[in-house]
Amino acid sequence: MQVQAAVMLQPGQIEIREFDKPTPADDSLLLQVDKVGICGSDKHMYLGHTALKFPVIPGHEVVGTVSEIGKNANQVMNVMGGPIKAGDRITVVPGSKNCGRCYYCLHVPGRPTLCSGRTIYGFSNSETPPYLNGEFSEYTYIHGNSWVYKIPKDIPEEISVLTEPVAVATRAVERACAPGLPQVGDGYSIGSSVAVLGCGPIGLLVIAVLRDSGAGTIIATDLVDSRLEMAEQMGADVVINVGNTTPEERVEQIQSLTNGVGVDIAIECAGIPAVFSEALDVVRRGGKVIEVGHYTDSGETQVRPHQICNKDLDVCGVWAYPQIQFQTALDFLQRTRAPLHKLITHHLPLNQLEIGIDMLGKEGVYKVVIEPQS
Numbered sequence: 001m002q003v004q005a006a007v008m009l010q011p012g013q014i015e016i017r018e019f020d021k022p023t024p025a026d027d028s029l030l031l032q033v034d035k036v037g038i039c040g041s042d043k044h045m046y047l048g049h050t051a052l053k054f055p056v057i058p059g060h061e062v063v064g065t066v067s068e069i070g071k072n073a074n075q076v077m078n079v080m081g082g083p084i085k086a087g088d089r090i091t092v093v094p095g096s097k098n099c100g101r102c103y104y105c106l107h108v109p110g111r112p113t114l115c116s117g118r119t120i121y122g123f124s125n126s127e128t129p130p131y132l133n134g135e136f137s138e139y140t141y142i143h144g145n146s147w148v149y150k151i152p153k154d155i156p157e158e159i160s161v162l163t164e165p166v167a168v169a170t171r172a173v174e175r176a177c178a179p180g181l182p183q184v185g186d187g188y189s190i191g192s193s194v195a196v197l198g199c200g201p202i203g204l205l206v207i208a209v210l211r212d213s214g215a216g217t218i219i220a221t222d223l224v225d226s227r228l229e230m231a232e233q234m235g236a237d238v239v240i241n242v243g244n245t246t247p248e249e250r251v252e253q254i255q256s257l258t259n260g261v262g263v264d265i266a267i268e269c270a271g272i273p274a275v276f277s278e279a280l281d282v283v284r285r286g287g288k289v290i291e292v293g294h295y296t297d298s299g300e301t302q303v304r305p306h307q308i309c310n311k312d313l314d315v316c317g318v319w320a321y322p323q324i325q326f327q328t329a330l331d332f333l334q335r336t337r338a339p340l341h342k343l344i345t346h347h348l349p350l351n352q353l354e355i356g357i358d359m360l361g362k363e364g365v366y367k368v369v370i371e372p373q374s
């Protein structure tokens, strides 16, 4: 049997190609792909912003059904919520297990995404067997070095495809928590005020996570009114349209909502360099800035380093998430009352992937989901 997969031959060029359906090795499994979200990073890849060895089968936000499973796979993989068997619905962490022996694994073991020996589904070269190492495909090959999670039955099918972006959002919020035993007023905690700058899917999920985790005033900014309405539905208290206000007015407005000082936490979710500088403007002294929007390099902006120094700021990056963060994401999806189904706006078949990529970022489009079985 042949498997159809969307292969990005180079930026801007995607072709549906056929591959032999592989039989999984003893430590591996073959996953029938049911749903895959299109990520902003897929669009960046398509636009040539990501240095990769093409051809690549993109796609890393997967929900699928185990089609065939090798006899040792449950022992070799990190299987959470398992054991798993053919017919089970699972999701797969894009990043493989870490290598355990690179500089970062040895010296900074608490930050597994720094490992230089990982492979990542949806970002790897697909020229060698078993080829199917990305998820915009009818089937994908999950090797033994993977983390897989059985999807709890009480997570609605529709929103389970948000597991990967929710992992990003929950990590962004956890990065805002102070390390170790916090002093009062250090980092994010119950009641903290937070500005979320940028209301695409990640910003909106960050807002939902903040609301569930006990945030105080949540202020959301964006250029598009409909996104700000969605931000309110996810739990934002105050929304500010960046198109109708000057940066000075926004700083003033945010200070007026926060005892005249600025937010405790500012989270940059827009992926626009200038928004990072704005985060430095709107955060209070002794506050924290989280940078999660720039998964690809969107260029430069001017910052005043004095602000970081004078405000005694903590500035934290978010490079993906530890593999165990999928557990946090699934727990969140099980319990949240945020209307996350509203974020899934479009479903397309595999051969319309390019149309879906093109739609991203347009008004009224949040998560576009590819359904290769349709």
Ligand SMILES: [Zn+2]
Binding pocket: 039, 040, 041, 060, 061, 164, 165
């Ligand atoms: Zn993603």
Ligand SMILES: [Zn+2]
Binding pocket: 098, 099, 100, 101, 102, 103, 104, 105, 114, 115, 116, 117, 118
């Ligand atoms: Zn490593």
